Amino acid sequence: MHKTLTLMMIVAGMLTSAGAQAIAIDGNLADWGIARTGHASDWTPTSNKGIQFTIEDQQDSYLNPGYGGQAYDAEAIYAVFGKDADGIDKLFIALATGHNPNTLNNPDGNSYGAGDFAIDFGKNGTYELGINIKHVINSKTVDKEAFGIEGGVYGKPNWALGLWNSTGAYQPSNPDPKNPAHLTAGDYLGLAYLSYTTIGQTGYGQWSEDTHYFYEMSVGLDLLTAAGWNGSAFNIHWTQNCANDSIMVDPPSVPEPGTLALLPLGLLGLAALRRRKAA
Numbered sequence: 001m002h003k004t005l006t007l008m009m010i011v012a013g014m015l016t017s018a019g020a021q022a023i024a025i026d027g028n029l030a031d032w033g034i035a036r037t038g039h040a041s042d043w044t045p046t047s048n049k050g051i052q053f054t055i056e057d058q059q060d061s062y063l064n065p066g067y068g069g070q071a072y073d074a075e076a077i078y079a080v081f082g083k084d085a086d087g088i089d090k091l092f093i094a095l096a097t098g099h100n101p102n103t104l105n106n107p108d109g110n111s112y113g114a115g116d117f118a119i120d121f122g123k124n125g126t127y128e129l130g131i132n133i134k135h136v137i138n139s140k141t142v143d144k145e146a147f148g149i150e151g152g153v154y155g156k157p158n159w160a161l162g163l164w165n166s167t168g169a170y171q172p173s174n175p176d177p178k179n180p181a182h183l184t185a186g187d188y189l190g191l192a193y194l195s196y197t198t199i200g201q202t203g204y205g206q207w208s209e210d211t212h213y214f215y216e217m218s219v220g221l222d223l224l225t226a227a228g229w230n231g232s233a234f235n236i237h238w239t240q241n242c243a244n245d246s247i248m249v250d251p252p253s254v255p256e257p258g259t260l261a262l263l264p265l266g267l268l269g270l271a272a273l274r275r276r277k278a279a
Contacts, residue, residue: 022085023092025216027197032078032094036203043076043096043205051080054249057206068244070210072112073098079236079251081221084193090218091251093117093131096205099240100213102198104139112242113137113145117217118159118180120235121228123250127237129227130157130183131192131217135241147183151194153219154186155227162243179243189226192219 023031033047043055055076075096084090095117105113113135118127132152134144148154160182161175200211221229239246 022083023080023094023216023218025092025193025195025218027195027214027216029078029094029096029214029216034076034078034094034096034204036201045078049080049082050252051078052249052252053078054247056245056247068240068242070098071100071103072240072242072244073210074238074245074247075205075212077236077238077247077249079249081251084218089221091221091224092218093216093236095215095238095247096212097215097238098210098212099245100198100200101133101196101215102136102139102142103240105135105137105145105241107242112240112244113182115162115181115239115241115243116183118157118237119224119227120237121230122232123235125178127157127159127180128155129224129229130154130159130180130186131194131219132183133194133196133215135182145182147185149188149191151192151217153189153192153223153227154183155189157186158184160184160241162239162241162246164243164246166246176243179239179246180237181239181241181243190220190223192217192223 032051033045034043035046043053043057045051045053053076057075075098078094080092082090082092099114101114103113104111114133116133117131119129120127132148132150132154134148134150137143137145159177159180161177162179162181163172163175164170164179165176166178194217196215197213200213202209202211204212233250235248235250237246237248
């Protein structure tokens with residue numbers, strides 16, 4: 001009986017160790033603890049869900065690494081592991097930015113569209129997974145770029161790179177692979193559950209009069225492992241197609257895929273102990 005209870009406790013611990021409760025993917029950051037009213041004058045989450053975040057709230061023409069002002073400002077990025085409403089293990093990502101996802105991508109007119117989310121397994125500067133945000137190429141009809149599926153998760157990606165490198169140098173003739181902007185090719189692995197806003201909202205952050213737009217998504221851990229994740233630490237990166245302002249976050253720890261894979265073995269062991277007791 002003692003062994004049975006011990007194994008049940010181990011299994012229960014594995015089930016509850018994946019992090020936060022389900023986050024609604026609806027473009028509203030309230031369930032991340034980011035609210036328009038009653039919030040501190042920054043982007044720090046008020047919830048206690050183990051959320052990891054990076055904040056870069058700026059209000060001048062120079063951002064990081066380049067120029068662009070509020071229209072190209074990446075304010076904050078968030079990440080946490082948890083389970084969705086169906087109990088499936090997911091990586092949840094949220095982004096606050098001053099860049100409208102419907103911004104026309106027209107470099108000749110000095111206008112640059114939304115970039116894609118990039119994940120660097122091992123944090124070595126090589127981005128092995130991309131999450132597609134189809135930038136706009138015709139603002140009148142909201143035509144989108146040809147590559148891929150909106151919200152598509154891609155392994156072995158090829159990246160278009162921005163005009164600014166990650167250290168702040170403007171070098172369009174020698175773009176920086178550490179500052180990936182958007183996908184141009186890749187192996188389709190599946191879909192992220194994605195939502196983003198295209199109507200600007202004010203009342204957030206230190207500069208509450210600024211206009212902001214929000215992204216939210218959840219990505220199945222099976223898609224991460226299909227792209228080569230082995231449970232190591234990784235970075236999540238986002239920037240616009242020009243890379244005027246890039247932002248990155250390293251998610252909090254999570255049970256490795258191998259640990260999650262032990263769950264069925266634990267359940268089998270529990271069943272075996274019950275059979276042994278019955279015998």
